[in-house]
Amino acid sequence: MLELKVQTQGGCASSGCGGSADRLAHLPEAIRAKVNNHPCFSEDAHHHYARMHVAVAPACNIQCHYCNRKYDCANESRPGVVSELLTSDQAVKKVLAVAATIPQMTVLGIAGPGDPLANPERTLETFRQLAEKAPDIRLCVSTNGLALPDLVDELCQYNIEHVTITINCVDPDVGANIYPWIFWNNRRIKGRKAAEILIQRQQEGLEKLVARGVLVKVNSVLIPGVNDTHLQEVSRVVKAKGAFLHNVMPLIAEPEHGTFYGLMGQRGPTSAELTALQDACAGDMAMMRHCRQCRADAVGMLGEDRGQEFTLDKIEHLEIDYDAAMQRRAEVQAEIEAKRAAQRQPTGATLVSLDTLKRQLPQKTEPRPVLMAVATTGGGVIDQHFGHAREFLIYEASAQDVRFIGVRKVDLYCTGTDTCGEAETRLEQTIRALDGCEVVLCARIGYEPWGRLEAAGIAPNGEHALEPIEDAIAAVYRELLDAGRLAPVAAEPERLSA
């Protein structure tokens, strides 16, 4: 059992001193040390460090209504989709090649395309070899949990630091509408009974891992009308059992994906619904809003996929000096840590003390919050051309702080552009993805998109190129405030009539 002194949330939660990284400030020191350079768990780390998934685990032991086991499309970027299945030996070779080429790589995860623990030999053999050949790389695995309780001991043997369990419900009646069947004790089991067994196994696995000191993250897919009102209960239960993060992800469901939900007209949540639920659960525990729902063979920084550089034919004849590569990773990562430490220091003129802002204004007439979108390639600075951005980081600036809200992808789905016929243009997609944002910060932007954004009520801003994201947002918020553009939201009608 983890017996650690828990730090209380200090007065350091606003942008000037580390910003959204402090979302994890409530975690015990030892856990923070483990997630400090993990791009998936630390919002700040994801600007600096890379990860990869290897697709060694094709088999699955359950069916989920949001998954279609037939799907494989190189243009798709949904979880569970891969292009090339690897043996354990091939996967190890690929990891070592990537880690030698991308020294920012800190994490290797096995996430599918099936359930990694339904393929225990392939998954565990990959971990065994990597623990030996690249001991600096953190190993993670994700699972639906059905096979988990029986494999906890073996996972611990290979120094697995993080396990992610996808838990969409703790109530079998809810589960019966998510999982059509499981394969359990040599039989296919359907309906409520299947959900009941799965839930019991997930909870047992969670408890065992926590007891062994392994960090457990829980993923939940938000399915409107199915588990949306239930996920706060899930959050409460898994936190009580010791999960350190809860990641609520939006359902991705389109008819062309061929999934039950996609074909039966089940919609995914809107950005606003997702944020509202993440907010509702955030009171319970740290949430993970920068999740990109990566493919099971993703390579690189979050939000980018360099998988095509490391296909089997390309890595086959590579000669890699493991020790030199590990040495280089250590050097590059030390530089990154120095840079991160420097970024946490106030950077001068652009930094606005939001505490000051807050004190100047009485609570009731507080300026309204504003959503801003940022185009960045990582590194925590605004450094991407608007037209090159395939995703935007969304922040909410308010009188209190600058808060990271989430990621909006421009082309999360294969929408058929270029190759499959008529579809909305990239710019139209981008503007739709930025719905609700009033400002978009980027390094540069073209003339046409500038006009189209303004027409859509989104102010393009290229004045903060190469500045740290949160400082720039605070500065823009201050400008809006000074310009009188942040009048408090109109009083509610009841109050007027009272």
Place this chain on the structure above:
Amino acid sequence: MAFKIIEGCVNCWACAPLCPSQAIVAAKPHFLIDARQCTECEGEYADPQCASICPIEGVILDGLGVPVNPPGSLTGIPPERLAAARAEIRAR
């Protein structure tokens, strides 16, 4: 009598380690069942193992050539809905 894997199999490996007779071959373009080895799990398990974990409808046939998991039985998607959706997507 023996089971048979036909076109449509996605080579997910789920069945192979479960077969008590080692009758499943990781062939290309898709997995196959060696009819000489397959016992349909008689005397081993109450249910045939490959067909009990296979996630793809219609790709495992029993000894009479009948799909063990007919359309709609695993995903819950009514076959007519699937056909209609495919037609809609094609018409786009």
